[in-house]
Ligand SMILES: NC(=O)C1=CN([C@@H]2O[C@H](COP(=O)(O)OP(=O)(O)OC[C@H]3O[C@@H](n4cnc5c(N)ncnc54)[C@H](O)[C@@H]3O)[C@@H](O)[C@H]2O)[C@H](O)CC1
């Protein structure tokens with residue numbers, strides 16, 4: 128599913144109007160009818176008396192059209208104009224006149240004068256994709272009153288007060304129960320905290336073909352089964368194995384991760400690679416750690432690096448790692464590895480001299496964040512980085528707050544600049560590819576916020592790489608599957624507060 132910015136929406140809108148010849152009044156009419164239908168569908172069909180809050184732009188025009196459809200279907204709408212509707216222009220003015228002639232009751236808003244007990248539900252058509260900054264003056268007070276009424280609110284396109292492009296929530300902002308997104312979902316509806324304001328989001332078709340987005344170079348997507356198939360040819364749910372295949376067909380993952388006190392990181396990553404279907408998995412540790420990990424998971428092969436008796440990665444030669452990963456189809460580097468004095472040179476050597484696809488996480492990312500690795504020689508093999516917001520902030524040299532305020536923008540910029548795939552973890556994980564494509568994941572749940580879940584993700588992605596998925600699809604599909612497994616684990620343990628990383632592995 129395509130996810131657009133307000134700017135992209137404006138361009139597609141203009142194209143539909145000017146090049147396809149769809150009159151803008153038709154689009155507004157469709158938007159009004161569609162959103163009205165969304166408001167009164169399902170259990171809200173019983174809501175009779177609607178307050179339709181109308182701003183002075185086209186979002187307001189959509190709201191006026193919606194109120195007329197509600198009236199036509201036997202409901203009782205009242206338009207509450209935030210400002211004098213005499214100032215309306217274009218299509219919104221036409222809708223205003225039709226609604227008046229149709230007999231839709233209307234009032235002009237005065238602070239504190241709306242009797243909310245006269246209504247059972249609210250349509251929010253105050254501000255849409257043309258809004259900027261926090262709602263001002265009467266818009267703000269009307270939003271506050273609407274929220275305080277605790278009536279169920281259906282938002283038109285976006286909840287008023289939400290930044291349509293980043294998902295940041297201004298003060299005040301409509302708290303909707305439903306949002307009818309017009310033509311496409313918007314970035315702000317797909318990222319936190321905005322998505323909490325939007326409630327249940329439905330896409331309302333208004334006469335614009337979905338694929339127009341692709342022609343306008345929209346490269347932000349929501350990951351769902353249809354998108355996986357369309358973009359990557361992945362048929363989710365189909366048996367993935369050919370009858371005449373063998374373990375050699377499904378690749379070999381090398382997991383370079385874990386120390387004595389953090390052995391679990393390597394174990395969980397390697398086990399996840401196994402469960403997601405890698406033909407072979409080898410777990411590599413410093414020699415002195417070997418005895419502690421023998422026999423933990425019998426299907427995983429083990430290898431040990433000379434470590435001068437320390438048990439630390441600091442004593443492991445980069446060239447030894449390169450030798451081991453060279454004939455593998457994917458390698459995981461970083462989880463539970465620790466930091467040491469010359470770790471940057473160490474990682475740079477592996478980066479430059481190996482041609483194995485790399486999945487780098489945890490300490491591996493912390494090493495990278497202290498180098499200017501965009502200056503390192505470009506790799507022919509792909510690199511997938513899997514930072515959480517703190518690691519992303521260190522990689523970009525900004526604050527966690529700045530990362531969270533624009534997750535899509537930050538991940539995309541970093542991926543494009545450095546030629547790597549970035550998986551920015553967190554609720555609605557964002558995967559950005561070097562060509563600027565961004566996929567927003569929808570699977571997963573907060574019970575997965577436990578130590579080790581990230582190690583499992585590295586193993587899933589590496590396991591898919593080993594099976595021949597190219598880097599972006601391995602990352603996007605891996606994130607999707609990891610979340611689905613977490614959802615199943617949460618369902619099975621519905622009375623638990625959390626799922627352990629091992630529970631996620633069990634569901635892969
Ligand atoms: N294809 C489509 O999606 C269609 C969308 N439609 C609807 O049009 C809006 C966008 O309309 P636009 O006129 O560009 O902007 P808005 O209605 O969102 O608001 C602009 C209006 O509000 C004032 N304003 C802006 N920011 C603020 C603020 N913070 N506080 C107070 N006032 C503000 C500004 O001055 C303008 O006057 C889209 O969301 C859809 O709902 C079409 O109707 C159909 C096709």
Ligand SMILES: [K+]
Nearest residue numbers: 251254285287
């Ligand atoms: K709105």
